[in-house]
Amino acid sequence: MGPQSKRFLKVFFLWLPVALAGAYCATSLPVWTTQAKGLIEELTRVSSANLKMLWNLPVLAAEETQKTRFLLEEVARLRAQIRSLKEAQEVNQAASKKALGAYVEMSxxxxxxxxxxxxxxxxxxxxxxxxxxxxxxxxxxxxxxxxxxxxxxxxxxxxxxxxxxxxxxxxxxxxxxxxxxxxxxxxxxxxxxxxxxxxxxxxxxxxxxxxxxxxxxxxxxxxxxxxxxxxxxxxxxxxxxxxxxxxxxxxxxxxxxxxxxxxxxxxxxxxxxxxxxxxxx
Structure with a gap:
């Protein structure tokens, strides 16, 4: 084999991987691009949802705080009613006892x-x-x-x-x-x-x-x-x-x-x- 043939073969084997890589990239790049675009869209959607949730957290927290405050006020009101009813019952019992005692004494x-x-x-x-x-x-x-x-x-x-x-x-x-x-x-x-x-x-x-x-x-x-x-x-x-x-x-x-x-x-x-x-x- 002559010197030119050897040089050709040498150049051929040197550029073959490059050519194969280029061919592979040429065929795979559109797929990667599509996948990357889908990932970006998914990340954007998830990020938007997360950002929206994070954005609404103060509002949600305020609503929950308001609900908690309302429940606490309702519990306090019910306790006050129970206390008032208990005091009224005690007053009525004392009055009934006093009236009964007065009735007995004045019979x-x-x-x-x-x-x-x-x-x-x-x-x-x-x-x-x-x-x-x-x-x-x-x-x-x-x-x-x-x-x-x-x-x-x-x-x-x-x-x-x-x-x-x-x-x-x-x-x-x-x-x-x-x-x-x-x-x-x-x-x-x-x-x-x-x-x-x-x-x-x-x-x-x-x-x-x-x-x-x-x-x-x-x-x-x-x-x-x-x-x-x-x-x-x-x-x-x-x-x-x-x-x-x-x-x-x-x-x-x-x-x-x-x-x-x-x-x-x-x-x-x-x-x-x-x-x-x-x-x-």
Whole structure:
């Protein structure tokens, strides 16, 4: 082989890889270009979505913060409502308990229909007013009422118990042993009095607690019934409610409002708490 042939072969083998590479690139470049373009488009789309998401993050965060704040406010409101309902329930329970206690203390233990009676042996005699013209006018020509009248709810004019003079007493047997708290005395007002006056109303009154056999009396209080005030007047007893319970109570009227012939009592109410039954010994 001559020198030219060798040179040709040498040049041929030197440029062959280049030619092959060029041919390969010429055929593969469009494919790469298409793939690269697709990758770029995908990256652009993903990047755009990510950028949009990142761009909206503050808005989303603000919305979530607002939702959280709303939920917290709703929880606080519900807690406040629960607290308010609980406080209202406690107030209602306390009021009911107080009202029940007041009702028990102000219940009338001197009511004939509930079992209260008059101890006639320790009570003043009923005044006989048949010879007294003014007295007969007051009771509409009817006989005077017995002392049990003060244990009844009827306080119509003339329906009262009279005793002679300005001093007298009545002992009321209670239907149970009671820790006494107050006594209520009732008379009619001047406006509805048939005589046009209330001078027969009791004035100064003393209250005693009486034991079971009637021998021992305990001073519970003194008070004045004022005819210038309401017809129904309640007088708390000292140290009420009394730690000791009494089965009977005594009202001693020491004076009236000017009637020298008789004193008239319309109604007496006794208030307190019933004592617990005594255990058998």
């Amino acid at each position: 009338d233990w001197a009511l004939e229909s509930s079992g209260a009676t008059i101890d006639r042996q320790r009570t003043s005699e009923t005044y006989d007013c048949q010879e007294n013209w003014g007295c007969r006018v007051l009771w509409f020509f009817r006989a005077a009422k017995p002392p049990e009248t003060i244990l009844q709810a009827d306080v119509s004019p003339g329906n009262c118990w009279p005793f002679q003079g300005h001093q007298g007493q009545v002992v009321i047997r209670l239907p149970a042993r009671v820790h006494l708290t107050a006594v209520t005395v009732q008379h009619i007002s001047k406006d509805v009095s048939p005589s046009g006056t209330v001078i027969s109303a009791p004035r100064d009154v003393v209250v005693f607690g009486v034991d079971a056999d009637g021998e021992e009396e305990t001073l519970l209080g003194t008070f004045t019934y004022n005819v210038a005030k309401e017809a129904i007047q309640t007088f708390p007893l000292k140290n009420a409610p009394l730690p000791r319970a009494f089965p009977s109570i005594k009202l001693l009227v020491k004076s009236n409002w000017g009637n020298p012939a008789y004193t008239c009592i319309y109604r007496v109410q006794v208030h307190g708490k019933m004592a617990q039954p005594e255990s058998p010994r």
